[in-house]
Amino acid sequence: xxxxxxxxCNNNNSQATIIYVSYEGCCYEVRIRSDxxxxxxxxxxxxQRALCIPQHEMxxxxxxxxxxxxxxxxxxxxxxxxxxTLNLYRCS
Numbered sequence: 001x002x003x004x005x006x007x008x009c010n011n012n013n014s015q016a017t018i019i020y021v022s023y024e025g026c027c028y029e030v031r032i033r034s035d036x037x038x039x040x041x042x043x044x045x046x047x048q049r050a051l052c053i054p055q056h057e058m059x060x061x062x063x064x065x066x067x068x069x070x071x072x073x074x075x076x077x078x079x080x081x082x083x084x085t086l087n088l089y090r091c092s
Contacts, residue, residue, distance in 0.1 A: 019043055019075075021060070023051065023088040037074035040067055047088060059089040 017038035019030040030046040032038040040060065048055050060068040062080050070078060080086075 021086045021088050037076045039072055039074050041071040057090050057092055059091050061087045
């Protein structure tokens with residue numbers, strides 16, 4: 001699995017946080033454009049659009065810790081360091 005990392009890119013006066021998420025053996029890049037740190041909710045919205053999975057069926061984890069229940073927290077506020085791995089699971 002590819003590690004999750006986030007970096008802030010400043011292109012055309014807009015900032016983007018880049019997240020890599022592992023799901024069913026594939027790794028997906030999610031770019032969140034924001035003036036502040038990317039929230040878990042922003043990541044879930046990006047994954048919902050890209051993978052066509054309803055949000056209520058998503059479970060986003062950092063190691064053994066479920067983090068999608070902290071939707072309004074940012075990665076940094078949850079203490080998720082750069083180079084970590086986020087895993088997405090589908091709960092039906």
